[in-house]
Amino acid sequence: MATYEELFENNRRWIEQKTGTNKDFFLELAKDQNPDYLYIGCSDSRVTAEEVMGLGPGEVFVHRNVGNLVNNVDLNVMSVINYAIRHLNVKHIIVCGHYECGGVKAAMVSKDLxxxxxxxxxxxxxxxxxxxxxxxxxxxxxxxDRLVELNVQEQCTNIIKTAALQLTYAAEGHPAVHGWVFDIKSGRIIDLHIDHERILRDIKDIYNLTGS
Structure with a gap:
């Protein structure tokens, strides 16, 4: 594991790598961001975002917290979702949980935490x-493992309950909401095939915020 001092050396090498193939890499990166994806994942140090998706800087907007939760009273995640939808105009929102999730296991322990x-x-x-x-x-x-999957499913539903998602989807046909699980043992991303439109229809009687 790298020491604290080595992190700066790693950063220097990373800069050299990026500018070695494109001397204007950071000038272009500084201009703006225009990601198609919002990724909401777990804070677990073993689970990355861009790396497992094969994406680079500027291609995915990322929010992470313990248990990849979308809690409607958490201003942090709600601000991220609103900004991603209404300002970055993302086309896809991904909630990604992972097997062997410490947050999920901790939640099921009968203990004051x-x-x-x-x-x-x-x-x-x-x-x-x-x-x-x-x-x-x-x-x-x-x-x-099944609780991890169901937790992802419920967090996807929580996103679909938001006004930002409903209004933008009704007007523009995006973003679509997806649920994934990352299998740490294999490195594989598993698509849970969340039926975004079915969930939207099912919750409409109670959670419709479009005014229609």
Whole structure:
């Protein structure tokens, strides 16, 4: 693992690498950003965003938090979503969870975790919504894996509940919302095939914010 001092040397080498193939790389990067993707992922240090997607600087707008949650009272994630949709005009929003998620496991431990309690309760709520399915899974690891998937699904639904998503999608036909799980053991991205339009129809009676 790199020392603190080595980080600056790594940065110098990275600059040399980028400018070696394109001397104006950073001048072009500084002009603006125009990403097609918003990525909402977990803060876990083992899970990257651009690297696993094969994208470079300026190609994906990133937000990360413990458990890749989209909580409607979290001004941080709500600000990111609104900015990405209304100002960056992203075409796709991806919620990416991962197997072996410490946040998901911590949420299911019967223990006082202090400040984490209200945050992780959002994952407990996902378990409550899908309790019958999850309790029917005998193997604990498989149960956690399924909870990871269901948590991603519920966070995608939370994005679809927002006014920014609904109004922009109605007017422009995007962004589409996608749910992924990153398998740490294989490095593979798994598409959960979230049916964005079906969810939008299903929640319309309660969560419609378009005025139509």
């Amino acid at each position: 202090g400040l984490l309690n209200p945050w992780l309760r959002n994952i407990r709520d996902v378990y409550r919504l899908h309790k019958a399915e999850l309790n029917a899974i005998a193997d604990e690891r498989q149960r956690y």
